[in-house]
Amino acid sequence: MPDIRKIKRKLKKAGFGSIEVSEKLGGVWLRGELDEYEQILECGRLAVDKKTSRGVINDIRLKGYIPAPMRIPSLRDNLYEGRTPDVLVVGGGIVGCAIARELSRYDINVMLAEKEYDIATGQSARNDGMIHAGIDLKPDSIKVKYNMRGNKLYDTLSKELDVPVRKVGQYVLLTKKWHKLLYPVVVLRARKNNIPIRYVCQKELDRKIPKIGYRHGAMFFAGAGIVSPYLMCIALAENAVQNGAEICLNTAVTGIEHKDGRILSVATNRGTIYPKVVVNAAGVFSDVIAEQAGDRHFTIHPRKGVEAILDKKASRITDSVIGRFAMKSSTGKQHTKGGGIVRTIDGNILIGPSAVETPEREDESTTCESLDEVLVKQQGLTGELTRSDIITYFAGTRAATYEEEFIVEKSPVIQNLVQAAGIQSPGITAAPAIAEDIAKFCTEILSETKKIEKKKDFNPIRKGIPCVRELPIEERAALIKKNPDYGVIVCRCEEISKGEILDAIRSPIPATTLDAIKRRVRAGMGRCQGGFCSPVITRMIAEETGVGLLHVTKKGEGSELLTSYTKEVANDNL
Amino acid sequence: MTIYKAAVIGGGPAGLAAALAASKGGKVLLIEREARLGGILKQCVHDGFGVIRFGEKLSGCEYAQRFIDEVRSNKEIDIRLLTYVIGIKKNKTFHITATSSSGIETYEAENLILANGCRERTARQVNIHGTRPAGVMTAGVAQNFVNLLGVLPGKRCVILGSGDIGLIMARRLTLEGAEVLGVYEAKNTPSGLTRNISQCLNDFNIPLHLSATVKRVFGNKRVEAVEICKVTEKMEYIRGTEEILPCDTLIVSVGLIPENELAESLSVEIDPRTRGPVVDQNMQTMQDGVYSVGNALHVHDLVDYVSETAETAGKALLQPAAPRELVKVDAKGFLYLVPQRLDLASIKDSTVFYFRTAVPRKAATLTVRANGQTIYARNYTNLKPPEMEKISIPLKPRTGEKLEFILSDKEV
Numbered sequence: 001m002p003d004i005r006k007i008k009r010k011l012k013k014a015g016f017g018s019i020e021v022s023e024k025l026g027g028v029w030l031r032g033e034l035d036e037y038e039q040i041l042e043c044g045r046l047a048v049d050k051k052t053s054r055g056v057i058n059d060i061r062l063k064g065y066i067p068a069p070m071r072i073p074s075l076r077d078n079l080y081e082g083r084t085p086d087v088l089v090v091g092g093g094i095v096g097c098a099i100a101r102e103l104s105r106y107d108i109n110v111m112l113a114e115k116e117y118d119i120a121t122g123q124s125a126r127n128d129g130m131i132h133a134g135i136d137l138k139p140d141s142i143k144v145k146y147n148m149r150g151n152k153l154y155d156t157l158s159k160e161l162d163v164p165v166r167k168v169g170q171y172v173l174l175t176k177k178w179h180k181l182l183y184p185v186v187v188l189r190a191r192k193n194n195i196p197i198r199y200v201c202q203k204e205l206d207r208k209i210p211k212i213g214y215r216h217g218a219m220f221f222a223g224a225g226i227v228s229p230y231l232m233c234i235a236l237a238e239n240a241v242q243n244g245a246e247i248c249l250n251t252a253v254t255g256i257e258h259k260d261g262r263i264l265s266v267a268t269n270r271g272t273i274y275p276k277v278v279v280n281a282a283g284v285f286s287d288v289i290a291e292q293a294g295d296r297h298f299t300i301h302p303r304k305g306v307e308a309i310l311d312k313k314a315s316r317i318t319d320s321v322i323g324r325f326a327m328k329s330s331t332g333k334q335h336t337k338g339g340g341i342v343r344t345i346d347g348n349i350l351i352g353p354s355a356v357e358t359p360e361r362e363d364e365s366t367t368c369e370s371l372d373e374v375l376v377k378q379q380g381l382t383g384e385l386t387r388s389d390i391i392t393y394f395a396g397t398r399a400a401t402y403e404e405e406f407i408v409e410k411s412p413v414i415q416n417l418v419q420a421a422g423i424q425s426p427g428i429t430a431a432p433a434i435a436e437d438i439a440k441f442c443t444e445i446l447s448e449t450k451k452i453e454k455k456k457d458f459n460p461i462r463k464g465i466p467c468v469r470e471l472p473i474e475e476r477a478a479l480i481k482k483n484p485d486y487g488v489i490v491c492r493c494e495e496i497s498k499g500e501i502l503d504a505i506r507s508p509i510p511a512t513t514l515d516a517i518k519r520r521v522r523a524g525m526g527r528c529q530g531g532f533c534s535p536v537i538t539r540m541i542a543e544e545t546g547v548g549l550l551h552v553t554k555k556g557e558g559s560e561l562l563t564s565y566t567k568e569v570a571n572d573n574l
Numbered sequence: 575m576t577i578y579k580a581a582v583i584g585g586g587p588a589g590l591a592a593a594l595a596a597s598k599g600g601k602v603l604l605i606e607r608e609a610r611l612g613g614i615l616k617q618c619v620h621d622g623f624g625v626i627r628f629g630e631k632l633s634g635c636e637y638a639q640r641f642i643d644e645v646r647s648n649k650e651i652d653i654r655l656l657t658y659v660i661g662i663k664k665n666k667t668f669h670i671t672a673t674s675s676s677g678i679e680t681y682e683a684e685n686l687i688l689a690n691g692c693r694e695r696t697a698r699q700v701n702i703h704g705t706r707p708a709g710v711m712t713a714g715v716a717q718n719f720v721n722l723l724g725v726l727p728g729k730r731c732v733i734l735g736s737g738d739i740g741l742i743m744a745r746r747l748t749l750e751g752a753e754v755l756g757v758y759e760a761k762n763t764p765s766g767l768t769r770n771i772s773q774c775l776n777d778f779n780i781p782l783h784l785s786a787t788v789k790r791v792f793g794n795k796r797v798e799a800v801e802i803c804k805v806t807e808k809m810e811y812i813r814g815t816e817e818i819l820p821c822d823t824l825i826v827s828v829g830l831i832p833e834n835e836l837a838e839s840l841s842v843e844i845d846p847r848t849r850g851p852v853v854d855q856n857m858q859t860m861q862d863g864v865y866s867v868g869n870a871l872h873v874h875d876l877v878d879y880v881s882e883t884a885e886t887a888g889k890a891l892l893q894p895a896a897p898r899e900l901v902k903v904d905a906k907g908f909l910y911l912v913p914q915r916l917d918l919a920s921i922k923d924s925t926v927f928y929f930r931t932a933v934p935r936k937a938a939t940l941t942v943r944a945n946g947q948t949i950y951a952r953n954y955t956n957l958k959p960p961e962m963e964k965i966s967i968p969l970k971p972r973t974g975e976k977l978e979f980i981l982s983d984k985e986v
Contacts, residue, residue, distance in 0.1 A: 313838075362794075365703065365790070366703045367703050368789070371703065390699070391696075391698065393698065476678055477677050480677045484676070487673045487674045487677060487678070488656050488658075488673075488674065489607060495660065497673075528696070529698060531693055531712050531715055534711070535718040539723065553708065554707070554795075555708070558794075558795035559708040559795035560708060561709075561727065563726050563727065563729050563822070564729075565724055565726070566726055566751075567724070
C-alpha cells in the first residue's frame with residue numbers, strides 16, 4: 001500500500017497543499033484543481049512510488065479546461081451485437097495487433113476493436129521505426145525485459161511476416177570529452193542485458209557521418225535495427241486475420257459493464273459484445289479503458305513527438321541510426337533520448353522526435369516552432385541536415401504513465417481483464433514480447449472454464465505485397481508476365497505499380513482509403529507527396545470498391561476527397 | 575535491335591516537340607508514363623496557349639493535339655505509353671530500361687532528350703502546419719480532379735500562391751460553382767502572369783491578398799479552417815495578424831520544381847538557380863548526348879517556349895556530332911539565365927537566351943561583356959521575375975574569352 005501521508009507531505013512541500021491524496025485500487029489518487037498543466041504533471045511525478053504503489057491516478061483538473069472527447073466514428077449499427085468472443089482486444093496499434101496474432105495461435109475466438117478506419121493510425125504509425133538496442137533503459141525495468149525479448153523476436157517475425165527488418169546498429173555520439181570516462185560504466189550496464197557495444201573513434205565516425213557535429217567519438221550498438229512500424233503492425237494483423245481473428249474497424253468501445261470483479265459486456269458503436277476476456281491495448285486511451293473496465297491504477301499523460309521525413313536524396317547522411325549520449329536528468333523530467341536521425345527502412349532520413357507534454361490525447365498537429373525545434377536540434381548531430389530536404393512532417397502522442405513504465409498484467413481487481421497499457425518507446429520493439437505474455441494471461445484465464453488448445457493449422461507465414469522497385473530485373477519481369485499490372489507505375493516518386501496498389505485494396509484488411517494504401521505500399525509517400533498519383537489512386541479505389549468517386553476518402557468517413565460532380569454543382573446554381 | 579537516334583523521356587509538350595524535331599535525323603523513341611500523350615496540357619482546358627507559336631488562342635488540349643497528331647502520323651517515331659523508365663546506363667550509347675505491362679524492356683539510343691517536366695511544391699514544403707486532413711492539395715491535383723475526373727474537390731476554397739495554375743484554378747472552381755474565398759500570396763507582388771491576375775481574379779471579384787500566407791490548417795478529417803497570417807518581406811510572420819478563415823479546401827500553387835531525378839542519376843550538372851541541368855545553346859547538358867528541354871530544364875510561363883527549347887535540342891541532333899568547346903556564361907542580376915554555357919564549336923550567328931530578372935525592375939539594361947568590353951546592350955522596361963524573357967543575341971565568342979551577362983537597373 002502506498003504511504004499516502006508521505007506523498008501528501010511531498011506535495012505540500014512543493015506547494016500543492018490543496019491537492020487531495022488518497023489510496024485507490026492500490027495506487028495513489030490525486031484530486032483537485034490547478035492553474036497550469038505543468039503543475040498537474042509535477043504532482044503526478046511527485047506521487048510516484050514504484051515500490052509500494054500500483055501507480056498514480058491523477059485526476060487533478062486543469063482550471064477552465066475541458067479536454068476534447070475521444071474521437072468516435074459516427075457510424076452506428078449492430079453488426080457486432082450479441083457477439084461472444086473468447087477474447088476482445090481493444091486497440092489496433094502494434095501492441096493490439098501483435099496480441100491478436102499471438103491469440104490466433106489458439107483454438108479460440110478473437111476479436112479486435114479499433115475505433116479508427118484502419119489499424120496502425122496512432123502512435124504505431126507515428127514513430128521512428130527503430131528497434132531499440134535497449135541501452136538507454138534501466139537495466140532491471142519491465143521496459144528493458146520486453147525490449148530485449150522483442151528485439152530478438154523481430155528476426156523471426158521479419159521472416160514469417162515478410163516485413164523487412166535491418167539491424168543497422170546505432171551510433172550514440174558522445175557530446176562532451178568527459179563522456180569517454182563513462183564508457184566503462186555503460187559497458188557494465190550493457191553486459192547486464194547482453195547488449196553488444198563497441199567504442200567508435202572519431203576517425204571512423206568522420207568517414208561514416210558527413211559534417212558530424214561532435215568530436216568525441218561514439219558508442220555503437222549493433223543490436224539496434226529499423227523496421228516500418230506500421231507495415232509490421234499491418235502484417236501482424238493480417239496474419240491474425242488469416243488465422244481466424246476478426247479485426248473490427250470503426251469500432252469504438254464506449255462503455256464496459258462489470259460486476260463483482262468481472263467484465264460482463266463491452267458496449268461499442270456497433271453493438272454490445274460479451275467477451276470472456278478483455279485485453280486493454282488502447283494506447284493513449286488505455287487509462288480510459290482501464291477506468292471503464294474497473295481497474296484504472298495509472299494515468300496516461302500524452303507526450304507529443306514531432307518528426308520530419310527528408311527526401312531520399314539526403315540518405316547520404318547515414319545508413320543507420322544516430323543519437324546523442326545523454327545523462328538522465330536528476331529531476332526525472334527528461335524522458336527522451338532527445339530524438340535522433342534514422343535512415344528508415346525505405347531509405348528516407350527521419351529526424352526527431354521531440355517530446356512535449358500535452359493534455360490532448362489525439363492532438364497530432366504540428367507548428368512551425370515544433371518542427372524548427374526538431375530540425376535545429378538534430379542539425380547539431382550533422383551539418384548535412386537542411387530544411388529544404390524536408391518533404392513532410394507529422395506528430396503523434398505517446399502513452400506515457402507517471403511511472404514511465406509499461407503495464408503488462410492480469411488485473412488483480414477484475415478477473416477477466418488483461419492490460420497492456422502505458423506502452424510508449426520502446427513499444428514497437430517490445431510489442432511482440434508483450435504479446436506473448438498477454439496471450440499467456442488470456443489463455444490462463446480462459447483455461448479456468450474450458451480447455452484451451454493450440455490450433456493445429458496455425459500458419460505463421462504471411463506473404464507481403466511484392467515491392468517491384470526492390471526486385472532484381474529478372475524477377476520483376478517474371479512478375480509482370482504473371483500480372484501485367486506490376487509493370488505499370490502509378491506512384492512515380494516511389495515507383496509503385498498499379499498491381500501493388502490493387503493488392504493493397506484487396507488485402508486481408510482491405511485498404512480502401514488513400515492513407516491506408518500509403519501505409520501498405522508507400523504510394524504518395526515520395527517527394528511529390530501524392531501530387532501525381534492521388535487522382536489516379538482515387539479513381540482506382542472507386543472502381544475497385546464500386547463506391548463512386550465522391551465516397552473515396554483520405555482517412556475514413558468524414559474525410560471525403562471530393563464534394564460533388566462538377567456539372568451537378570453548375571445545375572444546382574441555375 | 576534498333577539503335578534510336580534519340581530517346582525522348584516524357585510525352586508532354588516538350589517531349590512531343592523534341593521528338594518531332596529529332597525525327598528528321600532518324601528513328602526516335604518517345605516514352606510516356608501516362609496512358610495518353612500531352613502531359614499536363616491534357617488537363618489545361620483554359621485558353622491562351624499558342625499565341626506566339628500559332629498566332630491564335632488555343633486550349634492546352636488543342637495545343638497538345640496539334641503535336642500529338644503529327645507525332646502519331648510520323649513513321650520515324652515509336653511511342654511507348656504507360657511506360658516508366660527505371661534506369662539509364664551510358665556506354666557508347668544510352669541503354670534505357672523501362673517497365674510497362676508488357677514487361678521490362680531495354681532500348682538503345684545515341685542521344686537522350688530529358689523532357690520530364692516538373693512537379694508542384696507541396697503545402698508541407700512551404701511550412702504549412704496544423705493537421706493533415708483531406709482537402710489540402712496542389713493546384714495541379716485540383717485541376718486534374720475538375721478537368722479530367724469531372725469532380726469538385728471542395729465548395730469553399732482558399733488558394734495559397736498566386737502562381738499561374740493557382741489563378742487559373744481560382745477561375746475554374748468559381749465557374750464550376752465553388753466559392754473561392756481569396757488568393758493569398760506571401761510575396762508582395764503576384765507570382766503569376768499579369769493577364770491571369772486580370773482575367774482569373776479581377777473579372778470574378780476574387781480578392782488577392784499580398785504579403786499574407788497560410789500558417790496552419792484545422793480539421794481532423796476534412797479541412798475546417800485555415801489560419802492566415804501577414805508576413806514581412808523576409809517572410810517572417812507578423813504577430814497579431816493571425817486570422818482564422820473557415821473553409822473546406824486549401825489549394826496551394828506555390829511553385830514548380832523541375833523533375834531531374836533521371837538527370838541526376840546520369841550525373842548531369844544541375845544549376846541551383848533553375849534547378850534544371852546546366853546546358854549549352856543546344857540544350858545539351860554537361861554530359862555529352864544528354865539534352866534537357868521544357869520545364870525539366872527551367873520552369874517556363876508559356877508552353878510556346880517549352881516547344882521551342884525542345885525543338886532546339888531536336889534540331890541540334892541533326893548536325894554531325896563534334897567535340898564541344900564550352901565557354902561559361904557569367905550572369906549577374908538575373909534570377910537565372912539559360913543557356914549557362916556556349917559551345918563555340920556549334921555556335922551560330924545569333925544565340926537565343928531565356929532569362930528572368932532577379933527583382934522587379936521598372937527600367938533595366940542588359941549588357942553583354944567580353945573580357946570586360948561591352949559587346950551588346952539592350953534596354954528593357956517593366957521586368958518582373960514571374961515573366962520570362964527571350965532574347966536573340968549575335969555572339970561570336972573566342973576561346974578563353976570571359977563572357978559576362980549583366981542585368982542592372984537603368985541609370986536615369
